[in-house]
Each structure stands twice: as structure tokens, then as C-alpha cells.
Amino acid sequence: MKNRWLIAASAIGIHLSIGSIYAYSVMTNPVKDIFSTDAAAIKWAFKLAILFLGLTTTFLGKWVEEQGPKKSGIAAGLFYGTGILGAGLGVHLQSLPLFYLSYGVLGGIGLGIGYMAPISTLVKWFPDRKGLATGLAIMGFGFSALLFGPLMQGLFEQVGVAKAFFILGLLYASVIILSSLYLSYPPADYLPKGFHPEKVISAQVNTDSINSPDAALKTHRFWFLWTLMFINIASGIALISAASPLMQEALHFSPLKAAAMVGIIGVFNGLGRIFWSSLSDYTGRLPTFIFFFLFQSLAFYLLPNTGADWTFLLLLFVIVSMYGGGFAILPAFVSDLFGVKHMGVINGRVLSSWALAGIAGPTLYDIVKAETGSIQTTLGVFSVMLMAALGIALLMWFKVRKTRGDKVKHLFSPKLENVG
Structure with a gap:
């Protein structure tokens, strides 16, 4: 039998490669100079990639489940690697449409398949720690x-923009494909050593009526969750996509220093995913989301009003950690709300919110910033959105509790016993 921790390591290899999209702001200025256009035009490749990521998770989730993680992962490597190579060719030929098609469409499809391929696999290998595993x-x-x-x-x-894309495309494809070769589902009767399902106090809602992914779409809890993810993603991705130019403008950082800060943003994006998802195994998924929106609604308002660089950066890093944490909590949240059987497909459909938010968040940021010229006003708009999300999360708490009563109390404060 395969080692589940090596399965997790393989999943990390795939996500580490496709996650390079979060460094997109580093390439914005160099690429716009080559095409002699503005940053907003270049960011459309990023928006398209997120759009096609979300569309892929929505419409190909069932295909990924049927093909299994190995074949799906290999397909992800081919799509994503080809997309980055094509983007390099677009830069070399100075063809913006080819850049959009390659990075946005092909790369986005690779992102979506690569994002889904390991997730349901990990939930099956780690029934004792779903939040930690994802x-x-x-x-x-x-x-x-x-x-x-x-x-x-x-x-x-060192080598120029086009050659950099060629090198990165080959690197990403190699890492994704090699990582995928070890992925597989566990045996049907698999249980981790020391794990006793009968001793776990379930954090799951009654899911008897969820006999298909389509049934989930008819529940209010699906649309509550979809809306919460949309607002969390739109707000976080707006900041991430503008991070390097924002720090150069607001904090007067050099491009190299801003790129280094984008790297540190990646640390908090990553740490937030493991920290908040692990914490949610104990505090509950929904209370963690409620805290996210309470904190972020205040942080977005305070961000442009800080008097020190370190305060600005601290708020930015925590916001990004919560952005990442939302993604990491989602698979376990979906499992709690709808069960494990159709989790992969339902999780993919919730991630359609990513497709829309990936365009809506950065576009809203660009429009408000262009019209007002004010970072304070721009971030204030997102603060209001996050306050609305807080209200929706509290309504979800009330509605689900009222509908299911004691059956869902552990969704909000799970208690896990003897889980190895």
C-alpha cells in the first residue's frame, strides 16, 4: 500500500507548480512594457486563467473523478505547461491574443484540473484529518x-521575459507530471492506523437527501457557501493581483523589493491554508469563516490608513492568509455539509465562484482605482462587501441550525476523539 504522506507530498508538488499564478503581479510590469500597453490589459490573462480554472472545476469535476488523480494530474501538467510555453511564444511574437489564449485559457484549464486532482484523493486518505490533509x-x-x-x-x-516563460513552462510540466505518477485512491476499506470512525463525533450535516451533485444545488446551504467563497476570493485576489504595483505606489518599494514581498505574501497564503484548515477541525468551519469576514472587513478599511509600513504589511499578510484559508477549509466544509460521496464534484461547483470572483475582484479594484485615484476608496468598497459576507455567514449559522437543530451543532464546534 502506498504511503499517505507521500500522496500528500505529491499533491503539494502539483499545487506548488500551478500556484505560481499567485506570482502574476511580478510579471505585470515587464510584460506590459513589451506589449506597450497598461497593467489592466495584461491582468486580463490572469483573470482569464482564474475564469477557466473555475469553469474547469465546475464542468470537469465529474471527469476528474472518473479518470482518477494520476491521469488527471498528467493532463493538468500538459495543459498548464503548454499554456506557459505558449505565453512565452506570445511574448516573443508580441501577440497579445496568443498570450491571452495560452496563459488564460490553456493555463486556466490546467489550473482547474490540477487543483481538483489531488483534493478528493487526500480526503479519502485522511478521513481522520480532512482539514489538515486538504x-x-x-x-x-x-x-x-x-x-x-x-x-x-x-x-x-537574466534571460529575458520570453525565455523565462519557456524555462518555467518546462519546469511546471515536469513537476506536475512526475508528482501525478504516485497519486492513487486508497483501497475501498482503508482506515488509517489508530483511527476508529465509531469514536468520532460527526461534524456532518444530515446528507440523506444529497443523492447526487445536482441535489446539492437545490439547498440553501450550497448557495450560502458559494456566496461566502465568492466574496472572500474577490477581495483577496484583488489585493494579490495588484500586490506588487500597490506596494510600489503606497510604500514606495522598488520592483525587486516588491517582488520579494510578493514572495512573503506567498508564505502567508500557504501558512494560512494549513493553519486555518487545521484550526477549523477544532473550532468548526463556519465560526472560522465568520471570524474571517469580521477581521477582513476591518482590515480593508484600516489598510490605507496605517501610518507605518509594517502595519500595512501585517494587515496585508493576515488578509492573504484568510484568503488562502478559505480554499483549504472548503473541501472539508463541503464534506461536512453534503457528505463524501459527491464531494469532489460539489466542491468543484462551489469553486465556480472562483471563476467569477477572479474577474470581478481585480476588475472592480481597477475600475474604482481608475475612477477615484484613491486606494482608500477602493479598499473601502471591499470592506463593505466583506461586511455583507459577515451578515450572510451569520444568516447561514441561523438557517442551518434552525433547519437541522442538534444534528448540526458539531458543524460549528466539532469534537474529534481518538483520531490517531
Whole structure:
């Protein structure tokens, strides 16, 4: 039997590679100079990649489950690697449409398949620590900017932008495909050593009526969760996509220093995924989300009003950790709300929120910033959105409790016993 920790390591390898998209702000200025256009035009490749990521998780979730993690992972490596190589060709030919098609469409499809491939696999290998397991893999997605942000900047300066894309495309494809070769589902009767399911006080809602992924779409809890993810993603990704230019403007950082800070953002994006998802195994998924929105609604308001660089950066890092934490908590949250059987497909459909938020968040940021010229007003708009999300999370608490009563009390404060 395969080692489940090596399964987790393989999942991290895949997510570490596709997570390089979070270093996109590092390439914004070098690429826009080549195409002689503005940053907003270049960011459309990023938006398209997130759009096609979400569309892929929505419509190919069942296909990924049927093919299994190994074949799906290999497909992800081919799509993502080809997308980055094509983006390099677009830069070389100075063809912006080819850049959009390669990075946004092909790369986005690779992102979506690569994101899904290991997740349900890990939940099956780690029934005793669902939050921790998915957090480990998705942590790699967040940590990626720490590695690839400075690497990108260095390659741009040493070999040029087009050649940098060629090198990175081959690197990503190789790591993703090699990592995928070890992935597989556990045996049907698999239980981790020392894990006794009968001694676990369930954190799961009654899911008897969820006999198909389509049934989940008819529940209010699906749409509550979808909306919470949309707002959390839109707010976080708006900051991440503008991080390097924002720090150069607000804190007067050099491009190299801003790129280094993007790397540190990647640390908090990654740490947030493992920290918040592991914490949610004990505090409950929904209380963790409620705290996210309470803190972020205040942080977005305070961010442009700070009087010191370190305060600005601290708030930024915590916001990014909560952005990453939302993704890491989601698979376990979906499992709690809808059961394990259709978790992969339902999780993919919730991630359709990512497709829309990936365009809505950065676009809203760009529009408000362009119209007002004010970082304070721009971030204030997101603060209001996050306050609305806080209200929705509290309504979800009330509605689910009222509907299911004592059956869901551990969704909000799970108690795990003897889970090895």
C-alpha cells in the first residue's frame, strides 16, 4: 500500500507548480512594457486563467473523478505547461491574443484540473484529518509565490521575459507530471492506523437527501457557501493581483523589493491554508469563516490608513492568509455539509465562484482605482462587501441550525476523539 504522506507530498508538488499564478503581479510590469500597453490589459490573462480554472472545476469535476488523480494530474501538467510555453511564444511574437489564449485559457484549464486532482484523493486518505490533509496540498498552492516570485524576477532580468516563460513552462510540466505518477485512491476499506470512525463525533450535516451533485444545488446551504467563497476570493485576489504595483505606489518599494514581498505574501497564503484548515477541525468551519469576514472587513478599511509600513504589511499578510484559508477549509466544509460521496464534484461547483470572483475582484479594484485615484476608496468598497459576507455567514449559522437543530451543532464546534 502506498504511503499517505507521500500522496500528500505529491499533491503539494502539483499545487506548488500551478500556484505560481499567485506570482502574476511580478510579471505585470515587464510584460506590459513589451506589449506597450497598461497593467489592466495584461491582468486580463490572469483573470482569464482564474475564469477557466473555475469553469474547469465546475464542468470537469465529474471527469476528474472518473479518470482518477494520476491521469488527471498528467493532463493538468500538459495543459498548464503548454499554456506557459505558449505565453512565452506570445511574448516573443508580441501577440497579445496568443498570450491571452495560452496563459488564460490553456493555463486556466490546467489550473482547474490540477487543483481538483489531488483534493478528493487526500480526503479519502485522511478521513481522520480532512482539514489538515486538504490544507497541506492547498498550502503548496499558496506557498508557490514565495518560490516563483523571486525566480520569475531573476529570470526576467537574466534571460529575458520570453525565455523565462519557456524555462518555467518546462519546469511546471515536469513537476506536475512526475508528482501525478504516485497519486492513487486508497483501497475501498482503508482506515488509517489508530483511527476508529465509531469514536468520532460527526461534524456532518444530515446528507440523506444529497443523492447526487445536482441535489446539492437545490439547498440553501450550497448557495450560502458559494456566496461566502465568492466574496472572500474577490477581495483577496484583488489585493494579490495588484500586490506588487500597490506596494510600489503606497510604500514606495522598488520592483525587486516588491517582488520579494510578493514572495512573503506567498508564505502567508500557504501558512494560512494549513493553519486555518487545521484550526477549523477544532473550532468548526463556519465560526472560522465568520471570524474571517469580521477581521477582513476591518482590515480593508484600516489598510490605507496605517501610518507605518509594517502595519500595512501585517494587515496585508493576515488578509492573504484568510484568503488562502478559505480554499483549504472548503473541501472539508463541503464534506461536512453534503457528505463524501459527491464531494469532489460539489466542491468543484462551489469553486465556480472562483471563476467569477477572479474577474470581478481585480476588475472592480481597477475600475474604482481608475475612477477615484484613491486606494482608500477602493479598499473601502471591499470592506463593505466583506461586511455583507459577515451578515450572510451569520444568516447561514441561523438557517442551518434552525433547519437541522442538534444534528448540526458539531458543524460549528466539532469534537474529534481518538483520531490517531
